[in-house]
Amino acid sequence: MTKHSQPALDTSPPVSDEVRKTTSYMCACRCGIDVHLKDGQVKYIEGNRDHPVNRGVLCAKGSAGIMQHLSPARLRAPMKRTGPRGSGAFEEISWEDALELAKSWLAPVRETAPEKLAFFTGRDQSQSLTSWWAQQFGTPNYAAHGGFCSVNMAAAGIYTLGGAFWEFGAPDWDRTELFMIFGVAEDHDSNPIKIGLGKLKARGAKVIAVNPVRTGYNAVADEWVGITPGTDGLFILALIHVLLKAGKIDLDYLCRYTNAPVLLDADGLFARDAEGKELVRDRATGAVVAFDTPGVRPALSGTVDGLTPVFETLATRYLDPSYAPEAVAERCGIAADTIRRIAAELAEAAFEKEIEIAQPWTDFRGERHETMKGRPVSFHAMRGISAHSNGFQTCRALHLLQLLLGSVEVPGGFRFKPPYPRPVRAHPKPHFKTTPGKPLDGPHLGYPRGPEDLGLRPDGNAARIDKAFTWEAPLSAHGMMHMVISNAHAGDPYPIDVLFLYMANMAWNSSMSTGRVMDMLTDTDENGAYKIPKIIYSDAYSSEMVAYADLILPDTTYLERHDCISLLDRPISEPEMAADAIRWPVVAPERPGHAGVRGFQSVLLDLGARLGLPGMVDEAGAPLYADYADYMTHHIRRPGIGPLAGFRGAGAGAGRGAPNPEQIDRYRENGSFWTAEIPDAARYYKQANQAYQAWAAEMGFYPSDKPEPYLFQLWSEPMRLFQRAAEGHGDRQPPDHLRARLQQAMDPLPIWYAPFEEVAVADGDWPLHAVTQRPAAMYHAWGSQNAWLRQIHGENPLFVPGAVWEREGFQDGDWAWLSSAHGKIKVPVARMDALNPNTVWTWNAIGKRAGAWALAPGAPETERGFLLNHLIHELLPPKADGQRWANSDPVTGQAAWYDLRVHIARAPEGGPKREPDTGQQQSPVGQGPATLAYGKAWT
Amino acid sequence: MTSLPKSTDTTLGLVIDLDTCVGCHACVVSCKEWNTSAYGAPLADLDPYGASPEGSFLNRVHTYEAQPEAGPAQTVHFPRSCLHCADAPCVTVCPTGASYKRVEDGIVLVNESDCIGCGLCAWACPYGAREMDPVEKVMKKCTLCVDRISNTHLDEADRQPACVRACPAGARHFGDLSDPESTVFQLVEARGGMALMPEQGTKPVNRYLPPRAKDAADPRPLDPLIPEATDGAGGFFGWLDRTLDRF
Amino acid sequence: MHPAPSIIVFTTLSGLGFGLMVWLGLLPGDRGSAGAFFVACLALGLASVGLLASLLHLGHPERAWKALSQWQSSWLSREGVAAVATLGAFSIYAAGWVLTGQPVAWLGLLSAGLAVVTIASTAMIYAQLKTVPRWHSPLTPLLFLLYALAGGALLAGLSGAAAWLLLAAGAAQLAAWHVGDTAFARSGSTLGTATGLGTLGALRQLEPPHTGSNYLLREMVFVIGRKHGRRLRIAALVLAIALPLVVALISDLPPPVAIVLAMLHGSGVLVSRWLFFAEAEHVVGLYYDKR
Ligand SMILES: Nc1nc2c(c(=O)[nH]1)N[C@H]1C(S)=C(S)[C@@H](COP(=O)(O)OP(=O)(O)OC[C@H]3O[C@@H](n4cnc5c(=O)[nH]c(N)nc54)[C@H](O)[C@@H]3O)O[C@H]1N2
Ligand SMILES: Nc1nc2c(c(=O)[nH]1)N[C@H]1C(S)=C(S)[C@@H](COP(=O)(O)OP(=O)(O)OC[C@H]3O[C@@H](n4cnc5c(=O)[nH]c(N)nc54)[C@H](O)[C@@H]3O)O[C@H]1N2
Ligand code: SF4
Ligand code: SF4
Numbered sequence A: 001m002t003k004h005s006q007p008a009l010d011t012s013p014p015v016s017d018e019v020r021k022t023t024s025y026m027c028a029c030r031c032g033i034d035v036h037l038k039d040g041q042v043k044y045i046e047g048n049r050d051h052p053v054n055r056g057v058l059c060a061k062g063s064a065g066i067m068q069h070l071s072p073a074r075l076r077a078p079m080k081r082t083g084p085r086g087s088g089a090f091e092e093i094s095w096e097d098a099l100e101l102a103k104s105w106l107a108p109v110r111e112t113a114p115e116k117l118a119f120f121t122g123r124d125q126s127q128s129l130t131s132w133w134a135q136q137f138g139t140p141n142y143a144a145h146g147g148f149c150s151v152n153m154a155a156a157g158i159y160t161l162g163g164a165f166w167e168f169g170a171p172d173w174d175r176t177e178l179f180m181i182f183g184v185a186e187d188h189d190s191n192p193i194k195i196g197l198g199k200l201k202a203r204g205a206k207v208i209a210v211n212p213v214r215t216g217y218n219a220v221a222d223e224w225v226g227i228t229p230g231t232d233g234l235f236i237l238a239l240i241h242v243l244l245k246a247g248k249i250d251l252d253y254l255c256r257y258t259n260a261p262v263l264l265d266a267d268g269l270f271a272r273d274a275e276g277k278e279l280v281r282d283r284a285t286g287a288v289v290a291f292d293t294p295g296v297r298p299a300l301s302g303t304v305d306g307l308t309p310v311f312e313t314l315a316t317r318y319l320d321p322s323y324a325p326e327a328v329a330e331r332c333g334i335a336a337d338t339i340r341r342i343a344a345e346l347a348e349a350a351f352e353k354e355i356e357i358a359q360p361w362t363d364f365r366g367e368r369h370e371t372m373k374g375r376p377v378s379f380h381a382m383r384g385i386s387a388h389s390n391g392f393q394t395c396r397a398l399h400l401l402q403l404l405l406g407s408v409e410v411p412g413g414f415r416f417k418p419p420y421p422r423p424v425r426a427h428p429k430p431h432f433k434t435t436p437g438k439p440l441d442g443p444h445l446g447y448p449r450g451p452e453d454l455g456l457r458p459d460g461n462a463a464r465i466d467k468a469f470t471w472e473a474p475l476s477a478h479g480m481m482h483m484v485i486s487n488a489h490a491g492d493p494y495p496i497d498v499l500f501l502y503m504a505n506m507a508w509n510s511s512m513s514t515g516r517v518m519d520m521l522t523d524t525d526e527n528g529a530y531k532i533p534k535i536i537y538s539d540a541y542s543s544e545m546v547a548y549a550d551l552i553l554p555d556t557t558y559l560e561r562h563d564c565i566s567l568l569d570r571p572i573s574e575p576e577m578a579a580d581a582i583r584w585p586v587v588a589p590e591r592p593g594h595a596g597v598r599g600f601q602s603v604l605l606d607l608g609a610r611l612g613l614p615g616m617v618d619e620a621g622a623p624l625y626a627d628y629a630d631y632m633t634h635h636i637r638r639p640g641i642g643p644l645a646g647f648r649g650a651g652a653g654a655g656r657g658a659p660n661p662e663q664i665d666r667y668r669e670n671g672s673f674w675t676a677e678i679p680d681a682a683r684y685y686k687q688a689n690q691a692y693q694a695w696a697a698e699m700g701f702y703p704s705d706k707p708e709p710y711l712f713q714l715w716s717e718p719m720r721l722f723q724r725a726a727e728g729h730g731d732r733q734p735p736d737h738l739r740a741r742l743q744q745a746m747d748p749l750p751i752w753y754a755p756f757e758e759v760a761v762a763d764g765d766w767p768l769h770a771v772t773q774r775p776a777a778m779y780h781a782w783g784s785q786n787a788w789l790r791q792i793h794g795e796n797p798l799f800v801p802g803a804v805w806e807r808e809g810f811q812d813g814d815w816a817w818l819s820s821a822h823g824k825i826k827v828p829v830a831r832m833d834a835l836n837p838n839t840v841w842t843w844n845a846i847g848k849r850a851g852a853w854a855l856a857p858g859a860p861e862t863e864r865g866f867l868l869n870h871l872i873h874e875l876l877p878p879k880a881d882g883q884r885w886a887n888s889d890p891v892t893g894q895a896a897w898y899d900l901r902v903h904i905a906r907a908p909e910g911g912p913k914r915e916p917d918t919g920q921q922q923s924p925v926g927q928g929p930a931t932l933a934y935g936k937a938w939t
Numbered sequence B: 001m002t003s004l005p006k007s008t009d010t011t012l013g014l015v016i017d018l019d020t021c022v023g024c025h026a027c028v029v030s031c032k033e034w035n036t037s038a039y040g041a042p043l044a045d046l047d048p049y050g051a052s053p054e055g056s057f058l059n060r061v062h063t064y065e066a067q068p069e070a071g072p073a074q075t076v077h078f079p080r081s082c083l084h085c086a087d088a089p090c091v092t093v094c095p096t097g098a099s100y101k102r103v104e105d106g107i108v109l110v111n112e113s114d115c116i117g118c119g120l121c122a123w124a125c126p127y128g129a130r131e132m133d134p135v136e137k138v139m140k141k142c143t144l145c146v147d148r149i150s151n152t153h154l155d156e157a158d159r160q161p162a163c164v165r166a167c168p169a170g171a172r173h174f175g176d177l178s179d180p181e182s183t184v185f186q187l188v189e190a191r192g193g194m195a196l197m198p199e200q201g202t203k204p205v206n207r208y209l210p211p212r213a214k215d216a217a218d219p220r221p222l223d224p225l226i227p228e229a230t231d232g233a234g235g236f237f238g239w240l241d242r243t244l245d246r247f
Numbered sequence C: 001m002h003p004a005p006s007i008i009v010f011t012t013l014s015g016l017g018f019g020l021m022v023w024l025g026l027l028p029g030d031r032g033s034a035g036a037f038f039v040a041c042l043a044l045g046l047a048s049v050g051l052l053a054s055l056l057h058l059g060h061p062e063r064a065w066k067a068l069s070q071w072q073s074s075w076l077s078r079e080g081v082a083a084v085a086t087l088g089a090f091s092i093y094a095a096g097w098v099l100t101g102q103p104v105a106w107l108g109l110l111s112a113g114l115a116v117v118t119i120a121s122t123a124m125i126y127a128q129l130k131t132v133p134r135w136h137s138p139l140t141p142l143l144f145l146l147y148a149l150a151g152g153a154l155l156a157g158l159s160g161a162a163a164w165l166l167l168a169a170g171a172a173q174l175a176a177w178h179v180g181d182t183a184f185a186r187s188g189s190t191l192g193t194a195t196g197l198g199t200l201g202a203l204r205q206l207e208p209p210h211t212g213s214n215y216l217l218r219e220m221v222f223v224i225g226r227k228h229g230r231r232l233r234i235a236a237l238v239l240a241i242a243l244p245l246v247v248a249l250i251s252d253l254p255p256p257v258a259i260v261l262a263m264l265h266g267s268g269v270l271v272s273r274w275l276f277f278a279e280a281e282h283v284v285g286l287y288y289d290k291r
């Protein structure tokens, strides 16, 4: 053999000309990125090591950002529809014409009936601007996508803990010994969860995953609990039953930090003193005193003078044998032994592995603690438990479990990220009062404290087009975007004139019953006019929804615009720091030969100024803000508080301060983000910690600008107020047909009831549960235009459990008919054994409409990709009395995506190729190139 | 050159933790992204927006399902890229000398300007670690990011493969597997790092850490510690009182 | 393995061509200048068309010359070098033969020897691959050599030699199929060893790493058409062995008959070669749970 020889190699080639740091976009995680530019082009995108969210790592979507940015489906100019809705026939128009057209539609609406504008936004990362704009316009009809996303989780968290899972809190990854994750595939906090799981794995800490499907996070979990969908509440309450019976609960924690000792009167309302403070009974003196009386040692049981502590009611309920593991095992699909063992493991982690940090702190009663005691057991959960019609109560049950174990805001437990935690009283109430030509009376979305806060008109009808904050969904804190199109189509509660959507593919993957929604968008009245008269839409790409709109306001890509990731909105903080961030145009938006694209927020401000909206024009009617960047810098919400909390005033201002004209430059220099570390003594027990409360008030996190300490709410008094109304108390009364349901659903203590669709349809006809999961490498609809990502997920099979697979005689490559009470689709199938035996599932939003996303005919997304949405209805099948209830949680209105019940049958060879046929849209942007060799210029 | 070096100065490679990999494909895409504009010709794509998109990737993540004799089925995500074998058959079959193993670190590379695109090296590789670029028509394989790992234009901390740097779960580790002091060496020792298809005799450098035992927890009922509680809530509240008295 | 037409044509035609060279080098016979010219051109033509076809398989045929460099370690390179050397030696030999009417024996011997080396090298390209257990066998070079020599003998009109060689090739072919059918299982490679996960339990692929195709799947995970394997094997045996054998046994082989027979035989070899690729399973298929 020859001697070895090898060519000389330059192992140190220059990487790029310049690095520009901004924020990633393909999901709500909002990681920091380093964008390497060469010859003015994006060459490489990597995670920013200094960034608090991702610490340098980057997900598949983030790494495919180049292809997102250069997608052939990018829009290029404002467009006006020329063909029928859905056809995709458009003409490009100038920005001036587009904005004047929009103005000509919107100005008369504002002057006469502002509610005739419905402005709804999707996974909008600028809700503090869009909601303010809608408020200034004066319409009550504004919300983002939270109502169909995970409002159960959000609302249950706020009403119970003063903050939610989502990305608003996190397990103490460095200290937790046992981590339990319920119903999570990917989540908004996707890189932090992966980083966290990696830490647990490196330490060998135990992970238990509760999920009907074992993929992703659930695949790496040390133990998998393949629960039957919709039964988590029951499982959790059984854990609580076992823990209570064993006395494995943190009594000290419950007494100090929760309303367990708070006294309930005979009506189930809190006994309060003259100042409105909740009362407890002191064990030592027997006296009834305010809960925060220094030195108080409250009782947890015993009725005196008709007053009973919350805890007694709670313990009595959950000690009942109906919550015993044996009683729930079959329904949940989890062996009773397993439930007992998991309870034992939780108890062991919490009470035998107790940790203590040598960090003195002082609680809100003024009591000083020498250490911070921790219970190293933590939880996370997302849509798997919340996207059910019993989701709100299930989320509450999980929070109850956390509190009984004493593991919220403690070392090793679950911790909030500023500006959370924050009690309900520090959140707004909903507002909906319209006055023609004037702004709305306050922010649209909020947290009702009782029936008096409902969004009802004097005649009892819904004030909002989505019927949020009505008796059908009293705590719909995020609005109900999934109801907007059907209500607008039906003119119920009233017709609207303009539907204005932003980044929401409502004609496709974000709708329930997609085919019907397409019909509603194209339906006409007797005069041939569309029932929803005008649709304005802002998208950056040629989506399905684009084809259904009348006027398109094309957005830039995320690398081409300013964005503001604000603490007023959805922050990027971490448990030990407050943080916010920006995006800025690291490359200029260029669409040669076309009118070009503009950042939607700048367009919104321009439109607002054209409409003369208060706050957007000066006295003379001239625009106040040149663009979004100008707004980010100069807009003020409360004195000293603006969209960005960092580098205020002369530059050192944190949280508060005068506008700093150089603020955006400071952010850019700092990697496009800003952080403020929480002082050491304030890092745990935040809701009860004087140091944290003082810091948070100083930072401006509370509208009151004062400390807002509070108790965690095991018993929810607002819930009880609604329940009492359903029982006939008070002057705001629900309609009779909703009474029984409200009485059940508005229980002030967590309960479980069977998901509505399950009750509404016959088990035998629809024996299987059907759910979707987010693939890590795709973001809803828009990953499919990405040349790299669509090679990973270009189509989606329906995964079928082994027993069903064999029973139906499926073979690899087969197709099946999948039907629900609402429709029937034809889908490719694949076998999976690590799956709950009564569940089928698929990846979400891979299926595409032919012609969308600049994909060529025959694209696998249109041939073999499919949507489960065709089988899901926003209403349940009619009841005996003909009533159709919403397919939503009765508390929050959260769309119950995962209540879906289906029937599967092998599809014989032949027959229609795929079903349903959703037709074809023209591509207003043409099609992508036949080959791609990105980077060739540099190699 | 087609002959393998007798030995290499260091033995750089990856250690991939199958107990931690969540199958997110971040490593797949970051690899594609770095390498399409780095060493060699781009990693191109055919029909990228059409009916049969197909591009070259140097790293792919499979998902397998294992059915143990007892207990529920398990899902394992499995990233697959070049293992930089010590006895690399892909090198010795190459007719042009384009494929070679570097003597300084053991990285197996293709000198693309010598590659005739005959495909034989891909046939010789048991691991599917080589893909012919569909547009550039030269053989592509993991370079172990040879143009990153000692690139002085990058910060010290960034001198690691793109996939390792990107991996959100920290399931990928890079280092010198011949150095007992290295993290990778120690991980392999501690967690029983596996060589894939040892029967092929390729002596792969990369190792895979096997998934830890799952679902095997012993039954451990939490007996009611409060005997009275077995007779209902009354007993429970008695316990409660006594416990609170002790505070 | 993907049965690429270019490679099937290459191995079949160049096998015939080099096989013929072997016989023309060893037993040139009395053909006169014209006859010599004809058979030499036939041999060179078959070998060169085959070699040209093989270039079609290359991503960068313009760099093909670089493949001659690694003869010390690479069978593909050896094949290239041997083919060039054989073509060179045989051309000189044939030129002398055609011009003078008299073959130079030692040049003939040399050409024959080089041709055998070429055929064996071609076979070794496949036989060396542990990754394709069906190929990784001494039967592979044996089969390639026997087919080449039998076909060459047919073309050279040597019915006796052809008959024996056809018999031998048939036997080798049956043996190769027989042994090959269990080779993968015997190789010890499974999805379990490929992933190291064998100890977990029964393994299957749940999801492929990409929903579309890729080079590996197209090149090495060929599964279409194998179900016709049995019938194709019979066709191969009939065409490549049985029919030529019968004719070779019953008659002398005048050139036209020889050519027709060789064409029959060649088509049988093509079928056999198609099966050689199509039936060969690469261990990489394990990763995709397909073979
Ligand atoms: N890569 C990527 N990341 C994303 C997104 C994306 O599209 N792609 N989308 C973002 C958005 S908008 C959202 S809302 C979040 C949502 O993030 P996730 O909450 O992770 O959302 P899903 O993918 O809906 O996952 C729900 C999980 O719950 C399981 N499940 C279903 N029913 C039940 C049940 O009854 N009980 C239990 N225990 N589990 C159940 C499903 O199997 C699935 O694993 O992700 C965000 N992050
Ligand atoms: N079956 C089923 N259906 C579901 C779910 C499920 O779990 N199962 N999940 C539901 C949930 S939680 C959600 S949040 C929805 C998500 O569903 P959608 O809100 O419809 O989500 P996306 O597909 O992310 O995209 C919305 C639109 O935003 C556009 N867009 C992307 N980038 C930009 C930009 O920079 N500017 C502008 N202006 N537009 C942009 C995209 O092109 C796309 O048309 O889906 C819901 N639908
Ligand atoms: S998780 Fe991925 S897509 Fe989401 S912001 Fe981070 S890098 Fe971007
Ligand atoms: S993994 Fe394959 S390509 Fe890499 S060195 Fe080993 S044999 Fe060669």
Ligand code: SF4
Pocket: B093, B094, B095, B096, B097, B098, B099, B110, B114, B115, B116, B117, B118, B119, B120, B121, B122, B138, B139
């Ligand atoms: S494809 Fe290129 S690298 Fe591979 S064996 Fe052929 S010449 Fe060598």
Ligand code: SF4
Pocket: B030, B031, B032, B034, B035, B058, B059, B081, B141, B142, B143, B144, B145, B161, B162, B163, B164
């Ligand atoms: S080391 Fe580099 S080339 Fe190899 S798989 Fe990782 S990123 Fe790709």
Ligand code: SF4
Pocket: B020, B021, B022, B023, B024, B025, B026, B027, B028, B061, B077, B079, B166, B167, B168, B169, B170, B171, B172
């Ligand atoms: S990036 Fe890490 S966790 Fe994700 S697939 Fe690759 S190795 Fe696995």
Ligand SMILES: [Mo]
Pocket: A145, A148, A149, A150
């Ligand atoms: Mo969502």
